[in-house]
Amino acid sequence: MKKFLVLFLLMVFAAPFAYGAENRQAAESRHLEAAVAEAKCKADYTEGLISLLVSGFPDAASLSQQSDALKQDVAQLQSYASQGAVDGYRNYVKSSYDAHMKDARKAIQDVRQAHGKNLTKETRASLKSGGEQLKSTFDACHFSAMKSYSNSRVDVFNDEIDKAGARAANLTAKGIDTSNIIGIVNSARSQVVEPLKSDISQAKDGKELAAAMEKYCLHDGCKSGVNFHFSAKFEIEKLNAILAVVKASPKAASQADRISMIQAGLDAAKAALDATGTAQYPQKGKDNAVWSQIRQAAKDLSELVRTLRSG
Numbered sequence: 001m002k003k004f005l006v007l008f009l010l011m012v013f014a015a016p017f018a019y020g021a022e023n024r025q026a027a028e029s030r031h032l033e034a035a036v037a038e039a040k041c042k043a044d045y046t047e048g049l050i051s052l053l054v055s056g057f058p059d060a061a062s063l064s065q066q067s068d069a070l071k072q073d074v075a076q077l078q079s080y081a082s083q084g085a086v087d088g089y090r091n092y093v094k095s096s097y098d099a100h101m102k103d104a105r106k107a108i109q110d111v112r113q114a115h116g117k118n119l120t121k122e123t124r125a126s127l128k129s130g131g132e133q134l135k136s137t138f139d140a141c142h143f144s145a146m147k148s149y150s151n152s153r154v155d156v157f158n159d160e161i162d163k164a165g166a167r168a169a170n171l172t173a174k175g176i177d178t179s180n181i182i183g184i185v186n187s188a189r190s191q192v193v194e195p196l197k198s199d200i201s202q203a204k205d206g207k208e209l210a211a212a213m214e215k216y217c218l219h220d221g222c223k224s225g226v227n228f229h230f231s232a233k234f235e236i237e238k239l240n241a242i243l244a245v246v247k248a249s250p251k252a253a254s255q256a257d258r259i260s261m262i263q264a265g266l267d268a269a270k271a272a273l274d275a276t277g278t279a280q281y282p283q284k285g286k287d288n289a290v291w292s293q294i295r296q297a298a299k300d301l302s303e304l305v306r307t308l309r310s311g
Contacts, residue, residue, distance in 0.1 A: 031156075032081040032089055034149035039077050039097060041141035043070040046104050048134040053111050056123055060111045066104035073097040139205070146209040150200045154193060157218045161188050164234050171238070176245055180237040184230070192216045192228045226278045235294050236270050239301060246301070251308050258307075262300045269293035 047067040053060045073096055080089035119127070168181040199212035215225035243262060246252060252259060272289040281288045 031149060031152055032084065032086065034145055034152055035089070036074070036077045036081040037145035037148060038142065039093070040074050041138055041145055042101065043074050044141065045134055045138040046070060046101065046108070048137075049108055049131065050104065052127055052130045052134070053108065056127060057111060057115055063104075063107055063111065066100070066107050069100040070097075070104060073100055142206045143209070146206045147200070147203075150196075150203075150209050150213055153213060154197055154200065157188075157193050157196070160218060160230065161185055161193065164188075164230070167238075171241065176241050178241055181234065181241060184233045184237055188218060188228055188230050192218050192226065192230075220280050223280065227276075227280055228278070229273060229276065229281075229290070232269070232273055232290050232294060235298070236266055236273065239294070239297055240266055243301060246304065246308070249308065255304060255307065258300065258304050262297050262304065265293045265297040265300065269297065 047070055050060075050063045050067050054063055073092070076092055077089060077097060080092060165182070165185045168178045168185060171181070172178045193216075196212060196216040199215065200209060203209045203212055214222055216222065217225060217227045218230045220227050220229060239262075243259070243266070247259060269290050272293065276282070276290065281290065283289060
């Protein structure tokens, strides 16, 4: 029992809820490459429109400044992406890239309005043809960037599931029954990862890719799709597996009330999760009905183990 309790404290209660936060940071870092590709798609398209207008209207030469600003923005975003600087990337998009893109679009619109009524047939045809080519190039670029982002999302999901599986294997090696935990791991692959991969592979454009990513979420991010709530399911089954070992301890009888309280908390968390189903949590944040119960049960179980160790 002493060996188990030491293992329990070292392995199970070492920052049990930091796992999801670490994976979110890793996910964001891995998405940066796809995000900067999409930013470049939009910048290239906008710069192409500017080039068309500058070539057709000499007085639109000042638009080249907008192109230069976007080129600099993309270079800076690529630098942030190569460093994995998620916050720097996000802040720069908000403070510079988005503002410059908005200014460029307005400048393009102003030139079009100023010259729209005075275009020759040839110039109008040239602008139309050039615009269509740029749009076709953008659509292909956008699809490629979205495909990269979608695949990186699958990779991140698989990484999270693999890490959870490794944690389950560690518990199994110590004699803990992890059959329910392994069932959660397997269900996450079959209900989220595999159908998401299938939809991504069959998608024909960016809209279908976006629809696929909105349809399958490993945690709680889909407004109208499948929210698997992987972390919550994993934690509930992990704590139940640990509690079962505690219950089997010769010392457990003296702590029957505390054990019953912990079990009731885990049962309440599972009931709230079952009621949520594949929808998003009705309440957001750490105090929702599922996670508040999980956190309390983990805290109470940790304290119980300390009591048993000292007894």
